[in-house]
Amino acid sequence: MSPSDTALRDPLTPRPTLGRPDDYLHSEHTLRSWLLTHDHKRIGILYLLSITFFFIIGAIAAGLVRLSLIVPNGMIFSNDTYNRLFSIHGIVMVWFFLIPSIPNTFGNFLLPIMIGAKEVAFPRLNLLSWYIFMVASLFTLADVVIGGVDTGWTFYAPFSTTFSSAWVVPALIGVIVVGFSSILTGLNFVVTVHTMRAPGMTWFRMPIFVWTMYATSLIFLLATPVLTITMLLLLMERGFHIGVFNPAIGGDPVLFQHMFWFYSHPAVYIMVLPGMGVISEVVPAFAQRRLFGYRFVAYASIALATVTFLVWGHHMFVNGMSEYASIAFSIMSFVVAVPSAVKVYNWTATMYKGAIKLRTPMIFAMGYVGLFVVGGITGLYLATLGVDEHVHDTYFVVAHFHYIMVGGTSIAFLAGLHYWWPKFTGRMYPEPWGVVAALFIFIGFNATFFPQFILGYLGMPRRYHEYPPEFQILNVLSSVGATILGAGYLFPMIYLVWSLRFGDPAPANPWDAKGLEWTIASPPPEHNFARVPQVDFEPYDYSEREQRT
Amino acid sequence: MSGAAVPVGIEVAEHFQDANQQRHAAVFGMWLWLATELLLFSGLFLVAIVVRVMYPDAVTAVALHLKFWIGATNTAVLICSSLTMSAAIELSRLGWRRGMLACMLATASLGTLFLALKGYEYWRDYVEHMTPFFGFRPYVLSGDRATQLLVDDYFIITGLHGLHLTTGVSVLLGLAWIARRPSFLRHHQHRVEVFGLYWHFIDLIWISVFPILYLLNR
Numbered sequence: 001m002s003p004s005d006t007a008l009r010d011p012l013t014p015r016p017t018l019g020r021p022d023d024y025l026h027s028e029h030t031l032r033s034w035l036l037t038h039d040h041k042r043i044g045i046l047y048l049l050s051i052t053f054f055f056i057i058g059a060i061a062a063g064l065v066r067l068s069l070i071v072p073n074g075m076i077f078s079n080d081t082y083n084r085l086f087s088i089h090g091i092v093m094v095w096f097f098l099i100p101s102i103p104n105t106f107g108n109f110l111l112p113i114m115i116g117a118k119e120v121a122f123p124r125l126n127l128l129s130w131y132i133f134m135v136a137s138l139f140t141l142a143d144v145v146i147g148g149v150d151t152g153w154t155f156y157a158p159f160s161t162t163f164s165s166a167w168v169v170p171a172l173i174g175v176i177v178v179g180f181s182s183i184l185t186g187l188n189f190v191v192t193v194h195t196m197r198a199p200g201m202t203w204f205r206m207p208i209f210v211w212t213m214y215a216t217s218l219i220f221l222l223a224t225p226v227l228t229i230t231m232l233l234l235l236m237e238r239g240f241h242i243g244v245f246n247p248a249i250g251g252d253p254v255l256f257q258h259m260f261w262f263y264s265h266p267a268v269y270i271m272v273l274p275g276m277g278v279i280s281e282v283v284p285a286f287a288q289r290r291l292f293g294y295r296f297v298a299y300a301s302i303a304l305a306t307v308t309f310l311v312w313g314h315h316m317f318v319n320g321m322s323e324y325a326s327i328a329f330s331i332m333s334f335v336v337a338v339p340s341a342v343k344v345y346n347w348t349a350t351m352y353k354g355a356i357k358l359r360t361p362m363i364f365a366m367g368y369v370g371l372f373v374v375g376g377i378t379g380l381y382l383a384t385l386g387v388d389e390h391v392h393d394t395y396f397v398v399a400h401f402h403y404i405m406v407g408g409t410s411i412a413f414l415a416g417l418h419y420w421w422p423k424f425t426g427r428m429y430p431e432p433w434g435v436v437a438a439l440f441i442f443i444g445f446n447a448t449f450f451p452q453f454i455l456g457y458l459g460m461p462r463r464y465h466e467y468p469p470e471f472q473i474l475n476v477l478s479s480v481g482a483t484i485l486g487a488g489y490l491f492p493m494i495y496l497v498w499s500l501r502f503g504d505p506a507p508a509n510p511w512d513a514k515g516l517e518w519t520i521a522s523p524p525p526e527h528n529f530a531r532v533p534q535v536d537f538e539p540y541d542y543s544e545r546e547q548r549t
Numbered sequence: 550m551s552g553a554a555v556p557v558g559i560e561v562a563e564h565f566q567d568a569n570q571q572r573h574a575a576v577f578g579m580w581l582w583l584a585t586e587l588l589l590f591s592g593l594f595l596v597a598i599v600v601r602v603m604y605p606d607a608v609t610a611v612a613l614h615l616k617f618w619i620g621a622t623n624t625a626v627l628i629c630s631s632l633t634m635s636a637a638i639e640l641s642r643l644g645w646r647r648g649m650l651a652c653m654l655a656t657a658s659l660g661t662l663f664l665a666l667k668g669y670e671y672w673r674d675y676v677e678h679m680t681p682f683f684g685f686r687p688y689v690l691s692g693d694r695a696t697q698l699l700v701d702d703y704f705i706i707t708g709l710h711g712l713h714l715t716t717g718v719s720v721l722l723g724l725a726w727i728a729r730r731p732s733f734l735r736h737h738q739h740r741v742e743v744f745g746l747y748w749h750f751i752d753l754i755w756i757s758v759f760p761i762l763y764l765l766n767r
């Protein structure tokens with residue numbers, strides 16, 4: 001035990017034994033105690049269940065899209081059905097899975113614990129945020145499944161305001177309302193980090209996960225309201241013919257793209273930054289080494305949250321924007337790659353000469369680093385003006401952002417889920433099955449999306465379900481990969497549920513990891529700490545093992 | 550003003566260490582909320598400014614049709630309401646409950662006056678055919694297409710601001726209702742301060758709306 005552990009081990013907290021009556025899971029059992037809880041840990045679990053549900057819906061829609069693309073002539077679904085399927089996939093995955101995925105689940109559960117607080121600053125607001133999320137997301141889901149929306153997740157005007165005959169208005173209302181859930185969560189996190197840190201928990205003693213949550217929350221706060229107003233303007237135009245975007249009634253369609261991407265590019269970092277936070281926790285724990293360049297990784301998080309507001313124009317290179325604006329946005333998009341690369345180098349340097357334990361979270365994390373690099377570098381291709389002319393709106397773009405969103409965020413989500421599963425539930429997951437799932441997902445993912453880079457480069461446009469027959473082989477390959485990927489996702493859903501009953505009881509710190517969350521019992525007691533911890537150690541304090549080698 | 554000052558303070562919630570931490574969290578949280586509100590409006594301001602740069606003549610035509618004197622009066626009304634709100638906050642710190650309540654009600658009345666004037670202004674706009682989005686009515690500036698976006702923007706900005714003010718007046722009346730209890734200031738004095746921030750912010754938004762829509766290119 002290193003000095004920090006002994007200092008922190010609270011004599012009042014007994015050693016963990018399963019089924020202790022006062023941990024947060026077992027203190028109360030009624031449904032009411034869950035639905036009216038103010039406990040940030042329970043709210044995190046509520047979010048975890050909700051977003052898993054939405055992930056399944058989005059994944060089914062993706063499966064149907066891939067099914068349709070097996071044949072080139074679009075025989076399986078009608079045009080309309082296909083448009084609705086990819087819209088369900090995009091809307092559900094972006095708005096109801098990816099954006100809330102890591103912040104609202106792990107963030108809610110872990111952020112207060114990691115800074116030594118009993119709660120988030122505004123517990124009731126936190127619960128309200130979950131209710132807003134549930135009402136808006138179920139409402140939107142009913143709309144896109146029963147009514148159908150064919151605009152994709154981007155709701156481009158004037159198609160969405162004037163020409164689409166689908167149920168656009170309820171979907172817009174849903175997206176507006178769910179934004180408030182993001183804003184409230186972001187607000188809660190920022191205030192919590194500023195005001196609730198334990199004595200001695202200085203800014204540069206916070207784990208990187210907290211830094212990335214902080215950066216993400218800033219984006220929630222500063223970008224989401226712009227989305228709200230954009231969606232509101234769409235609503236005005238579609239509902240009341242107040243012309244803002246449709247040129248026929250006095251509007252400007254490019255204005256929509258500026259406003260939409262001013263939110264939606266930073267939203268990419270809402271999805272990416274939390275994943276980076278998870279990886280920054282997992283890699284040091286399984287390499288048993290201090291995170292290389294801690295301060296740089298912390299600064300890089302804030303840099304990403306800042307520069308990300310200045311690059312939205314790279315979605316609009318081909319819409320007639322001025323050349324100078326295009327060049328400026330292109331350069332800024334290259335700049336935003338620098339902090340991302342800093343992080344990749346730091347994770348790699350952390351692993352170098354570490355005592356690497358290849359457990360499931362680490363396998364996911366290593367997969368993440370590789371896939372994130374591919375996604376990031378192809379992003380630079382797209383930021384290059386000449387190349388973008390050629391591949392914009394093709395499957396190259398689709399493959400690029402899936403490498404970031406699936407290869408990055410979803411895999412980081414799974415890494416974190418396995419890493420903190422013992423802490424959340426007090427049970428260990430079955431290790432061999434975890435390894436199998438990680439391998440299935442890695443192979444399935446690459447088989448699905450790598451062919452799409454080639455398809456896009458050869459010129460297959462996105463969002464069409466008919467394509468020339470010579471593209472069929474690559475499309476079939478992609479669909480087969482999607483099946484493997486789907487199987488990979490199915491494993492954790494089964495064995496994690498299984499482990500709730502049959503898994504081994506988890507000790508307080510099964511990974512020998514550092515950080516305040518590992519100094520309290522698994523699952524944590526209701527108020528996290530019986531006594532406010534005094535923090536007198538640096539983050540990722542693995543010095544003991546480093547001295548041994 | 551009857552009665553002596555009542556004790557002032559904050560009832561500390563379980564998860565906070567002390568009253569200072571709780572007050573800091575509440576005030577800081579409201580500032581962050583206001584930052585989101587600012588971004589909500591900024592897109593609309595940007596539209597107005599971009600239209601002004603691109604089509605200055607159209608903007609002049611629109612500005613001449615807006616009711617400058619109603620807008621100017623409303624600006625004065627809101628500035629007065631901010632003054633009464635500040636007074637309410639000061640009195641709440643001193644524990645002068647009745648004076649605070651009177652100032653809160655005065656603030657709410659001024660807010661209502663603003664909304665009434667704004668409603669009258671909308672009616673005048675309607676009468677003067679300044680409503681391009683009503684298909685059944687001719688539009689007075691239909692000769693100049695570029696005016697339409699600015700007029701639409703005008704209605705959306707002022708409508709959204711009116712919505713915020715309506716919310717503000719409702720919350721203020723609710724707060725006054727709770728604050729009529731003698732124990733309110735002992736437990737929840739910071740709520741008056743936090744609400745005050747929101748009220749001043751609505752005021753500030755209008756102080757930006759007025760020059761951007763009514764004054765520029767007039």
Ligand SMILES: [Cu+2]
Nearest residue numbers: 265312314315
């Ligand atoms: Cu982008």
